[in-house]
Amino acid sequence: MASSAEPVMPGPETPVPTGQDAPLLLRLLGSPTRRRILYALLASIVLFAIGQAVRPGFASPSGIRAVLTIASFVGLVAAGQTFVILIGGIDLSVPWVLNGASILMVTSSLGSNARAIPALLLTLGMGTLVGMLNGAGIVLLGVPAVVMTLAMNGIMEGLTLGFSGGMTCAACGSYAPPVVQAAVHDSLFGIPTALLLWLVVIVLVSVVLSMTTFGRRTYAIGNSPRASFLAGVDVTTCTIGLYALSGLFSALAGIVLVGYGGQAALGMGDPYLFQSIAAVVIGGASILGGRGNYIGSAAGAISLVTLVSVLMAMNMPEYGRSIIYGVIILVLLLLYGREDAER
């Protein structure tokens, strides 16, 4: 665990058992970030239990698999969101980058396996490029991240609607290439490939964040861009790279979603903005940057999606879900998202 992203200054009396030599359990509970991951996972288990009580079969292997698969979509978007939130940024362009990517995927592949690879590369390249533009606007033009990514969301919405003629184009109704659909739906050793993909992403992102120079610099920028700059960190390139990753993951989520659903639709990216941010925050990252990790976001995504699924299983009407959703996030924030009082 290299990031060692503790909150500022624990008190003198509380020894911080983060030393490499501390017992495993203590190390697991040592940092608040890690504690939150544990809470999030515990919450998911409790929720599955409630779900099982409400509707038997909810916590059956297939039920769990279904919930986790949906969580993986949120998790993919949350990967990108984690990267930018770690430097105190935010990516509001997720909905239409995702939606644009899904439509680009079907229209460029036209449902043929032969075109699947170029379409895949094109779509991922598009997401990355959009992310780079986000980063460049923020770090080179000095546009606040909220404004830049918000505007980019509009730009992507306009372009997507415009090019697809509002989803009336001939190619818009195409299906995702069968290989892509199969890749999402198939199972390997009884585990859906969508989940395996997520597992790979979890490992990769965690390695990048905790074991590479890039990851170290990301945390450094999140803690203090100024101090990092003065220590020779290339803040500009790093920032652009991080937003590019966010764009890439949004596009990837878009591809997986069309693979899952078969076809693209307008508005399919909308739920993922709120959920991705919520997952990252529930997973213990600080919205101000410098603290958190992707395991947390993944745990956040699982508990969030489980919560929604349980509420649906309880036949909770939409308004109730919406209210409970908000209240639970508030409660979690009040439990551990507070800033330290300065006085």
Place this chain on the structure above:
Amino acid sequence: MPKLSSRPPCVIELPPEPRAVSDNRRPRWVHRLAQEAGLFLAATMLGIAVILYCVVFLIAQRHLPGGFELTSTVNSTLPLVLAAVAQTLVVLTRGIDLSVGGVIDLTNGLAAITLDGSAWGHAGQPGTGSIGTMILGSLLVLAVGGVCGLINGLLVTLGRLQPILVTLATLSIFQGIAIRVLPQPGGAVPQGYTNLLANPNWPTSVLWLVALAVMWWMFRRTRFGVGVYAIGNDAAGAAAIGVPVASVRILAYVLGGVCSGAAGLFLAATATAGDATAGNTYTLTSIVAAVLGGVSLFGGRGSGIGAIFGAFVSSMIVNILFFAHIDPLYQSFYEGVFLIAAVVLVGGIGHLLRRRY
């Protein structure tokens, strides 16, 4: 400062500095320009937008826009204007309010069932409320908006949570309550009420607009208003000079909530009915309008008047695109491009205007 004058005159040990007492000073208007760079740029942008609008309108319609266009533009923009002012109040304290859309959803839905008294079993045709139900309904709606703001403010201040997270969560809550209040689009707003707030034939909405601007002007000249700006400048510095930071911040959220509530009322009046999801878009558009109006997302700089301009700039952009026969599907694209360009421009010109002595 009566205390100072009652004391004996100060002994000044040094002769007044010979150099540059008055010649070094810039004239008042230069200072105003420097301080309100964003506002002036927003006004300029609006001017350009209006001229462009007139040109494309003239080409498309063979005559210049007149009173009808003015009234309908103001009618349709007023909800956004109010939402932008609500957003500005919060942003000035170095916060952000993502729940604006949720509050408008809720208050809009509420307006549709209270203004005609149907919520408390008022007899008679739907949409024919009495003066009493209209006044009572309006006050209730505004109060609910204020309570929403109060919840946000308390969570931010006493809960010590980041505004962006608090309002993200309350957005979901308010949206949920809104759907509970008005599950289907509907309800009815009395015709008289629409005529009063957003009369299609007579520019009542312009009067409301002027009233809002005057209210902002007054707000800026209250201790509370100064406090809001002071917090956005530097909360610790404001506290050190005695600004009651917590209560000013809470009050700013409450007032923002009331403004969002008013936006919900005007939205209902314009649409003559309610829709518990009609407010959703206002979260983002209110931020856009405030930013176009020169309000700094880092707090402390900008004004509600600027936000009003910003709201009209965004609606002008839509109008221009419409009359320029640009495919409406591309509308968001141009809005996004304009937003970035405007922010870069405001930043760049503001920087030039405010070069140090």
Place this chain on the structure above:
Amino acid sequence: MAELDGVQAEPAIEGRGLSRSYGGVHALNDASMSAVAGEVHALVGENGAGKSTLIKILGGRTRADTGTVSVGGREVKFAGPDAAHRLGVWTVFQELTLLPWMSVAENLMIGREPRSRLGLIDRRGMERRAEDTLAALGAEHIDPLALVEDIPLSQRQTVEIVRAISYEPDILFLDEPTSSLVEREVVWLFGQIRRLRDRGTALVFTSHRWNEIRDIADRITVFRSGRNVGTFKELPEDDAVTLMTGRRLEALYPQRPPPPPAVPALALKSYNARGVRDVSLELRKGEILGLGGLAGHGHRELFFSLFGAEKMIAGTVEVGGKAVRIRNPREAMRHGIALVPEDRKTEGLLLAMSVRDNATLAVLRRLARFSILRHVRERQLAQGLIDRLRVRTPGLSNPVGALSGGNQQKVLLGRWLLAEPNIFLLYDVTRGVDVATKHEIYELIMRLAKEGRAIMLYSSDAEELAHLSHRVLVMREGRIAAELSGAELDAEIIVSAAVRDRIAT
């Protein structure tokens, strides 16, 4: 050295047994002090001795962990600065509290703006009132309509002082009020201080300039390591230094290596940056070149632009005899330049990150293979550094923010030692550091100089400059105003070269 016994008059304000710690570090430890009406009471002590914390507590800005504060003999608990204001206690804090994007007038009149009949603030009236206040207090050269952000640092400081004085306080704390004032403004301030004293105000101020303290203080209280160690009517400077640092003046500063031969490491010709005008200088290998002068006179800009963190406007920079262009810190590092900034909390360290992360941040590339960090090597490197510099930390993975100021500074210096630069730009690196660590840092500087590395050193402490440097350049208004060497290396001479403004010459 005449220590006082007992108090002659009822103290106007008194703090007793005050303690306060930040993140495990005691800023103030059972400290007491009092001030009586009609006196000017100087607090002296090194940076980090607790003076500022004491003033923050007595001024109502910070709460003490333990101890009591009483005003006029009555014990009080300040809920905030405004509670202190109501009792006539005003403070000019060291870090300015002016609101940057508001006008001078708004800043002066906030909370007491004149109002029209409607109850609204009368802005014209407020601006007139501000103008009158500035004029009445002898600061009419400041434009009340200007934005605070747009006026120079010395004027900002003046506005801050004017604001406090205009309330005609009964008790006034001034924390380093002269740190960015030029001589004329210092004279103005002392005139105001005397006037307030004569009408019965109790004034408490801190300063690093001994001649100021000698000129105006009626009593002097010495602080060391968060505690008051004595209050005096008369106190010769040498004794004060001994009291403040716990050791004799000579013992604090190690022997300087002999002046090196003239092999240039860094040369500037007609160098210009924002706030730096036409600076030409040569820094030799193995030389410790001191830069003196008041805060806000271009040192910071010189250091930061040399390091590529700010824009250079004109002139030439030669490193090791070759002309170079440095556009960002990475390029500076490639040319073997390191900058240790003044504010380690915001510009140096990543407080929430671990000691190891902070130590190796500047050499990450060297520690990585295919950008994967080599964990073991990183640990070894960091551990070696911690041992070498004797950093007191529970472990490498503890957040650096939990260490004491001195140990934090060692980690920051260590980061740059790992980078092995040839030129060190040290910007006020002993600020807020305890004496023992100071001594270690001085020895480190000497060692680096002996190894042949070039060191450019800015310090707000003239004594330090005088004792460490081979030569001292004094900067004023962005230019080099004086070069001092040999027998001129004396704190008094450095300060007087720094504050002499154009009118006085």
